[in-house]
Amino acid sequence: MPEVERKYVTPGELIAEGNYKSTSNVIRIRNKFYATKVGLAEISHEGIRVIPLTGPYIPRVDDLVIGKIVDFSAFSWEVDINSCFFAYLSAQSVFGKEFSPDRESLLKKFSIGDLIYAKVVAYDRTRNPLLSVSGPGLGRIPKGEVVRISPAKVPRLIGKKGSMIKTIESATNCKLIIGQNGIILMVGPPDGILLATQAIKMVESEAHLAGLTKNIQSFLSKYKEEQS
Amino acid sequence: MSAVKKSIVVEQLRKAQMIELLSKEKRLDNRGLMDFRPITIGIGVIEKANGSARVQVGNTQVIAGVKIEIGDPFPDTPDKGLLVVNTEVLPLASAYAEPGPPDEDAIELARVVDRGVRESHMIDLSKLVLIPGKKVLAVFVDVNVLNADGNLFDATSYATIASIATSKMPRYYINENGQIKQSDEIIPLPINGIPISVTMARIGDTLIVDPTSEEEAVMDARITLVLDEDGNLCAGQKGQPGTLTFDQVKKAMNIAKVKAKEIREIIKGEIMKDVRS
Amino acid sequence: MKELIDEKGLRIDGRRVDELRPLKIEVGVLKNADGSSYIEMGKNKIVVAVYGPKEVHPKHQALPDRSVLRCRYHMAPFSTDTRKPPQPSRREIEISKVIREALEPALILEEYPRTAIDVYLEVLQADGGSRCAGITASAVALADAGISMRDMVVACAAGKTSGQVVIDLNDVEDKEGEADMPIAIMPNLNQLTLFQLDGILTPEEFEKAFEMAINACRTIYDAQRKALMDKYFGKAEVGEE
Structure with a gap:
C-alpha cells in the first residue's frame, strides 16, 4: 500500500509544496498545491488530489444516472438529471430511425414526472448531455x-x-x-x-x-x- | 444543483406514494393529516426594526420586520393610522423564485395576510392618529421569504403577527407649537388580540393542513381561514383552480378552529416571553 | 466634527483602533439553496444563497467557455433606520457589481461553460461595512455549493476617524469619519479583488490603512475556514479509508 497523507481542506488552502502530480480539485502555482474545494486532501507518490464533500454533478460519458422526465418536444424528452443542464433523450433512440413525430406515442412511452434509469452517451462542453435507455435494466422505473x-x-x-x-x-x-x-x-x-x-x-x-x-x-x- | 423548470415536477412514483399514503391518513414526512410541521419563532432578531420575528414552519423560513413611521392618512380614513403589509419571495428562497417585483402569488400572499391582521382589528388604528386628517403613524410590515417549502401563507402570517405584537416605539406627542415630538418612553402598539391563519390543501378527497411545497405541487385546491381571538372567522381565501365541496369547506372550518387554538398558544407563549424580558 | 475616539484611544463602541467587531459565520442555513451562509459582523446580519451552476435564462447571456456569475445585493426594507423601499436602489446595483467583481477572480468559472451561478445576498440588518460582510459570507456560500475556487475571498474596511486609522468601521464611523476604504483579498494567493475609497487619506495613512485591512482580512479568513470546517468535519479525525 502506498503511503498516503490525508488532511481536511477548504478552498485556497495550501496542501503541500514540492514535486508532485496534481490530479483533481487542486491547482498548482509553481511548486505549491492549493485545494479548490472543501474536502479530504490526499498526498501520495501518485499525486495530490482533493476528494470533495460538496459540489454539483458534472456528467461524464458512460455514467448511469436516474433522471426525471420534465418536458418533451416532438423529437425528444427533456430530463432533469440533477445537474447544471437538462439532458435529452431522443425519440429516435427509443423508437428507432423510422420514428415519425407524434405526441401521443411519446407520452405513452414516458410521461412527465416519470423516473428513468439511463446512460449518458454524449456530453461535452458545447452541448447538453444526451441519454440512452437501450441496455439491460435501463428505461422507465416502475416502482421503488x-x-x-x-x-x-x-x-x-x-x-x-x-x-x-x-x-x-x-x-x-x-x-x-x-x-x-x-x-x-x-x-x-x-x-x-x-x-x-x-x-x-x-x-x-x-x-x-x-x-x-x-x-x-x-x-x-x-x-x-x-x-x- | 439542478437546471430548473418554471415549477416543481413531482415524480410520478412519489405522487403515487403520496396518494397511497393519504388514503391511509398518512403523509410522506410521517405526519398525520392534521399535524403542522414544527413551528419555531424567534422574536426581536432585527434590532433596527420596531418589531421583528423569524418564523420557521418545517423548512419554510420567513422573517418579518416592522417599521413605524409618520405618514399621511388615506383621505377616506382621516381618523386612522396606516397598516401596510408587503411580502417578497426573495430569489434566495427557492430555485423557482426570480428577482424582480412581486408576482401575483406574492401579492396574493401579502393581501391575504394583510386582511387577517386588518379585519381582526389586531391593531387599534384609531389610536395611531397624531394630527387628525393630517398626520398618523404608518405601520409597515415587510416579510421576506428566505426558504420556501410550502405553506407560505401561515408562516408569513405568524411572522407578521408576532412582529406586530412585540413592536415597540417611542410615545409621540404634539407640543405647544403643534409639532410632532417623541418622548423617551417606549410603548407597544395598541393590540387587541391576534388572528391565527390555518391553511389546508385538498389532494383528491383528502384535506391536510400545512402542505409542503411537494404537496402543494400536486394539490387540487387550497383554503386559508383566519380566526380571531373570539374564534370568529375574519379572513379567508380559496386558491388554485380546483374546487371544494360544501362539506369540505365546513370540515375545513372545524379543522381551523382546533388548529388555530393550538397555534395561538404557541405564538402567545413566544410573545409573552418577549413581553416579560 | 464628531469625536469618534476618546482620550483612552477607544472608539464609540469601545473598540481599539485595530479591533474587529464581533463576528459570527454559519454555513448551510437555507435548505433549498445549493450553498448558503449567514454572517453577523457588528450589527450587520446578512444571509447569502448560491444557486448553480445552472442553465442560463435568458439564453443569450450564456458564454460558450465559462459560467456567468451574477450577484444581487439587496437590503430588506426593515434593515435600516428608516424603511428602505423594496425595489433595488442605485447604491444596491453598484454594490452588486463590485461584489461580483470581487468574487469572480476566485472562481474557476471555466469549469462550468454555458451556465450561470447566482449569488443572492439579503441584508436583514445593515451596519457599516455590509458589502465587506456580504463578500465574506458569499465566499463561504460558494464553497458550501462546491463551486471550484482558486481561493477564498475575504473583505474588511479600514478608514480614518478623528484623525486616526481604524479598521472595520461601524455605521456611525462610516458616516461621520474622514475616510472609508473597503478591500477584499484572496488570502492565500495574496491578491486584491475589491478596492474602494471614500474620503481623504495621506499616502502614509493609506499605507497603514491598507496594511491593517489586510491583517483584519486574515483574521476574518480564519473565521471563514473554521465555519466551513465545523460544518463539514465537525471535530472528526482524518479518515483512514
Missing part, C-alpha cells in the same frame, strides 16, 4: 423509493468495489440502484427501505470519517438484533 444524496458522496456510497452498497443491500433485503448523479432507487420491503434510507443518509453525513464501513455494519447489525 428514491433517496437523494450529494453527488460528491456517491463514490463513498458505492465503496471499494461496491462493498458499501453490498453491505446495505444484504442487511436490508433491498435492491439499490445508484445514479452517479446522487439519486438512489430502493426496491424492497417497506421496513428495509426505511433502514436503507437511514444507512444511506449516514454514509452521506459521515463520508469523511475513519471507519465508516465498520460504523455502517454495526448500525445495520444492531437493527437486526433488535428485530430478532
Whole structure:
C-alpha cells in the first residue's frame, strides 16, 4: 500500500509544496498545491488530489444516472438529471430511425414526472448531455423509493468495489440502484427501505470519517438484533 | 444543483406514494393529516426594526420586520393610522423564485395576510392618529421569504403577527407649537388580540393542513381561514383552480378552529416571553 | 466634527483602533439553496444563497467557455433606520457589481461553460461595512455549493476617524469619519479583488490603512475556514479509508 497523507481542506488552502502530480480539485502555482474545494486532501507518490464533500454533478460519458422526465418536444424528452443542464433523450433512440413525430406515442412511452434509469452517451462542453435507455435494466422505473444524496458522496456510497452498497443491500433485503448523479432507487420491503434510507443518509453525513464501513455494519447489525 | 423548470415536477412514483399514503391518513414526512410541521419563532432578531420575528414552519423560513413611521392618512380614513403589509419571495428562497417585483402569488400572499391582521382589528388604528386628517403613524410590515417549502401563507402570517405584537416605539406627542415630538418612553402598539391563519390543501378527497411545497405541487385546491381571538372567522381565501365541496369547506372550518387554538398558544407563549424580558 | 475616539484611544463602541467587531459565520442555513451562509459582523446580519451552476435564462447571456456569475445585493426594507423601499436602489446595483467583481477572480468559472451561478445576498440588518460582510459570507456560500475556487475571498474596511486609522468601521464611523476604504483579498494567493475609497487619506495613512485591512482580512479568513470546517468535519479525525 502506498503511503498516503490525508488532511481536511477548504478552498485556497495550501496542501503541500514540492514535486508532485496534481490530479483533481487542486491547482498548482509553481511548486505549491492549493485545494479548490472543501474536502479530504490526499498526498501520495501518485499525486495530490482533493476528494470533495460538496459540489454539483458534472456528467461524464458512460455514467448511469436516474433522471426525471420534465418536458418533451416532438423529437425528444427533456430530463432533469440533477445537474447544471437538462439532458435529452431522443425519440429516435427509443423508437428507432423510422420514428415519425407524434405526441401521443411519446407520452405513452414516458410521461412527465416519470423516473428513468439511463446512460449518458454524449456530453461535452458545447452541448447538453444526451441519454440512452437501450441496455439491460435501463428505461422507465416502475416502482421503488428514491433517496437523494450529494453527488460528491456517491463514490463513498458505492465503496471499494461496491462493498458499501453490498453491505446495505444484504442487511436490508433491498435492491439499490445508484445514479452517479446522487439519486438512489430502493426496491424492497417497506421496513428495509426505511433502514436503507437511514444507512444511506449516514454514509452521506459521515463520508469523511475513519471507519465508516465498520460504523455502517454495526448500525445495520444492531437493527437486526433488535428485530430478532 | 439542478437546471430548473418554471415549477416543481413531482415524480410520478412519489405522487403515487403520496396518494397511497393519504388514503391511509398518512403523509410522506410521517405526519398525520392534521399535524403542522414544527413551528419555531424567534422574536426581536432585527434590532433596527420596531418589531421583528423569524418564523420557521418545517423548512419554510420567513422573517418579518416592522417599521413605524409618520405618514399621511388615506383621505377616506382621516381618523386612522396606516397598516401596510408587503411580502417578497426573495430569489434566495427557492430555485423557482426570480428577482424582480412581486408576482401575483406574492401579492396574493401579502393581501391575504394583510386582511387577517386588518379585519381582526389586531391593531387599534384609531389610536395611531397624531394630527387628525393630517398626520398618523404608518405601520409597515415587510416579510421576506428566505426558504420556501410550502405553506407560505401561515408562516408569513405568524411572522407578521408576532412582529406586530412585540413592536415597540417611542410615545409621540404634539407640543405647544403643534409639532410632532417623541418622548423617551417606549410603548407597544395598541393590540387587541391576534388572528391565527390555518391553511389546508385538498389532494383528491383528502384535506391536510400545512402542505409542503411537494404537496402543494400536486394539490387540487387550497383554503386559508383566519380566526380571531373570539374564534370568529375574519379572513379567508380559496386558491388554485380546483374546487371544494360544501362539506369540505365546513370540515375545513372545524379543522381551523382546533388548529388555530393550538397555534395561538404557541405564538402567545413566544410573545409573552418577549413581553416579560 | 464628531469625536469618534476618546482620550483612552477607544472608539464609540469601545473598540481599539485595530479591533474587529464581533463576528459570527454559519454555513448551510437555507435548505433549498445549493450553498448558503449567514454572517453577523457588528450589527450587520446578512444571509447569502448560491444557486448553480445552472442553465442560463435568458439564453443569450450564456458564454460558450465559462459560467456567468451574477450577484444581487439587496437590503430588506426593515434593515435600516428608516424603511428602505423594496425595489433595488442605485447604491444596491453598484454594490452588486463590485461584489461580483470581487468574487469572480476566485472562481474557476471555466469549469462550468454555458451556465450561470447566482449569488443572492439579503441584508436583514445593515451596519457599516455590509458589502465587506456580504463578500465574506458569499465566499463561504460558494464553497458550501462546491463551486471550484482558486481561493477564498475575504473583505474588511479600514478608514480614518478623528484623525486616526481604524479598521472595520461601524455605521456611525462610516458616516461621520474622514475616510472609508473597503478591500477584499484572496488570502492565500495574496491578491486584491475589491478596492474602494471614500474620503481623504495621506499616502502614509493609506499605507497603514491598507496594511491593517489586510491583517483584519486574515483574521476574518480564519473565521471563514473554521465555519466551513465545523460544518463539514465537525471535530472528526482524518479518515483512514
